[in-house]
Amino acid sequence: MRLEQPPVIVGAAAVAGPVEAQGPLGHEFDQTYPDLTIGQTSFEKAERQMMIDACNLALKRAGIEEKPPAVDYFLAGDLLNQLITASFSGLEVGVPMYGLYGACSTFSEALAIGAKLIDGGFADRVLCAVSSHNGAAERQYRYPTEYGSQKKPYAQHTVTGAGAVVLAAGGEGPRITYCTTGKVVDFGIADPFNQGAAMAPAAVDTIEAHLKDTGRSVDYYDLIVTGDLASFGYKMAVRLAAERNLTLGQNYRDCGVMVYDLSRQNVNAGGSGCASSAIVTCGHLLKEMARGRLRRLLVVSTGSLFSPTSFQQGESIPTIAHAVALEA
Amino acid sequence: MMYLKAFLVGGLICLIAQVILDNTKLSPGHVLSGLTVAGGLLGGLGLYDKLIEFAGAGASVPIASFGNALVKGALQELNQNGLVGVLTGMFEVTSTGIAAAIVFAFLTAVTFNPKS
Numbered sequence: 004m005r006l007e008q009p010p011v012i013v014g015a016a017a018v019a020g021p022v023e024a025q026g027p028l029g030h031e032f033d034q035t036y037p038d039l040t041i042g043q044t045s046f047e048k049a050e051r052q053m054m055i056d057a058c059n060l061a062l063k064r065a066g067i068e069e070k071p072p073a074v075d076y077f078l079a080g081d082l083l084n085q086l087i088t089a090s091f092s093g094l095e096v097g098v099p100m101y102g103l104y105g106a107c108s109t110f111s112e113a114l115a116i117g118a119k120l121i122d123g124g125f126a127d128r129v130l131c132a133v134s135s136h137n138g139a140a141e142r143q144y145r146y147p148t149e150y151g152s153q154k155k156p157y158a159q160h161t162v163t164g165a166g167a168v169v170l171a172a173g174g175e176g177p178r179i180t181y182c183t184t185g186k187v188v189d190f191g192i193a194d195p196f197n198q199g200a201a202m203a204p205a206a207v208d209t210i211e212a213h214l215k216d217t218g219r220s221v222d223y224y225d226l227i228v229t230g231d232l233a234s235f236g237y238k239m240a241v242r243l244a245a246e247r248n249l250t251l252g253q254n255y256r257d258c259g260v261m262v263y264d265l266s267r268q269n270v271n272a273g274g275s276g277c278a279s280s281a282i283v284t285c286g287h288l289l290k291e292m293a294r295g296r297l298r299r300l301l302v303v304s305t306g307s308l309f310s311p312t313s314f315q316q317g318e319s320i321p322t323i324a325h326a327v328a329l330e331a
Numbered sequence: 332m333m334y335l336k337a338f339l340v341g342g343l344i345c346l347i348a349q350v351i352l353d354n355t356k357l358s359p360g361h362v363l364s365g366l367t368v369a370g371g372l373l374g375g376l377g378l379y380d381k382l383i384e385f386a387g388a389g390a391s392v393p394i395a396s397f398g399n400a401l402v403k404g405a406l407q408e409l410n411q412n413g414l415v416g417v418l419t420g421m422f423e424v425t426s427t428g429i430a431a432a433i434v435f436a437f438l439t440a441v442t443f444n445p446k447s
Contacts, residue, residue: 039446046445138445148445152359153352194356 005217009178010121012329013128013171014065017286018057019278020137020163022270026263032164032286033060039138039163046138047083053165054079054092054134061167061285062130065174071097074169075126078117080109081134082161082277083143088134096130107202107231108185108306109133110166110281111325115182117170118327127172134165135276144311145195157235158196160270162262166281177292177300181328183213187308189321195314198322199236199259199272202305205322206232207243209303213326214249224254225297228288229324230280230304231259233273258283280304292331300329337389340382344393363394370395374402400424 016033024035034056041049062072077096079089080103093100105112110133117129138148140161146152170179188208192201206229214220221227232240237257244251259274261283284302291297309320348362357365370393373379379399382390390396401421408420422429 040444146359155353 004119004182004184006118006122006180006182008122008172009180009330010118010129010170010172011174011178012168012176012289013174014061014063014067014169014176015167015285015289016057016060016064017166017282018053018060018164019282019286020053022137022160022268023162023164023262023274023282026268028262028283028287031290032282033057039136046136046142047087050081050083050088050134050136050139050163050165051091053136053163054081054088054132054167055095057134057165057167057285058092058096058130058132061132061169065128065169065171067128067169072130074098074128074130076101076117076120076129077132078103078113078129079132080104080113080277082106082140088136089132092132098130105304105323105325106306106308107135107275107277107279108304108323108325109277110230110284111302111304111327112306114168114170114179114302114327115184115325117168118179118182121170121172129170130167131170132165132167133277133281135161135163135278137161137163137276140276154271155196156271157199157233158271159198159231159233159259159273159275160263161276162231162259162274162278162282164278164282166278166285168285177289177329177331179327180330181213181217181326183209183216183326185209185212185324185326187321187323189319191319193314193317193319195309195311195320197235198275198307198320199231199233200239201307201320202230202322202324203232203236203239203243205324206230206236206240206303206305207247207249209324209326210244210251210301211247211249213301213303213328217328221250221252221254224299224301224328226288226299227251227255227301227303228261228280228283229255229257230302230306231273231275232257232305233259233271233275234265235272261287277304289329292329295331298331302327302329333387336386339389340386341389341393344390344395366393366395367398367401370398371402372398374399375406397425397428400428
């Protein structure tokens, strides 16, 4: 969908945990924390603190100093049961809010909905935020860290961090020009550790739909990033795209691979989680756009829509991907 | 010699479990209960005690030994007290292990916080 008056990203911020801080993009993040608890008494409270920190930094970048901030809506999501991070942060932010759940695709989902609210004339400014936390998400989706379960090489490491973006009807910054909403697809994968493979078809499906809708080619973009396919899912996406006569080449990368140094850091196949695409985009890619090194960027956050209950009952993992085009 | 036998038998049990874990979609929970049931079956046939005799801790430490102890306790009580003994006996031999697991898990949870 093309936005008639493309909304502008007037402020963005990324905060990240200790492992991400040691990764290749560590110096790009606006704030990093030395440990997973961030001075809080639980991982869940730590995640909430990260989301609030990211929101405050993004609002500051956008020059919004008032309390409560002068934004019309707060759109936020995370991975925990009943969206506790987003909702409890909403209490702190104190503006009208919609909680969003698209699993790890929530970042581009929030950007797309925020952009449409503004383009439709329903808002002047929207604050979008997503977060994930390794300790909290592992407990939520797989096994608690204390259990000490072994991981397979294709397993991924949930990114600890939060990203926030302030969208506005006007101002200086990259614009959101197109949104492509993904369809739910299911490739029949039922292993909750193998999410990259489960999500790759959704990513390719959405990229294909986006290119068809816009009439653009892959080469139109300086960079296309998927959210958190990690190294196995990345290769699978390239192969699946080739089967559909799409060549994802040098200008295609995956945030889950970019956020860590896979050869040096013990993160298996790479990163996952809402924060994967959020902190890479807010922390690194938007800054690259400001530096003039990137002009056209397609962010395709990918989400696997399973719950512990659904996979314990033997169901496969449905997935989704949403694309937003950012242009300088 | 006993050390070597314990190493080989204990290692073999763990190897079987690791191969299952790496090559199937079974979760650690499946492998854990699978080994327990296997130990119980071998215990019921009277084979597991022979393995412990042969390999000592190599056979008594892995979780299969717990399955063996469950069955052994049940059989003992069955002989002494009849059918009800199957229920009462199961935890007779294994109560040390279960109580120790609960107590140590409690102490660890009280003392430490998870990190990463």
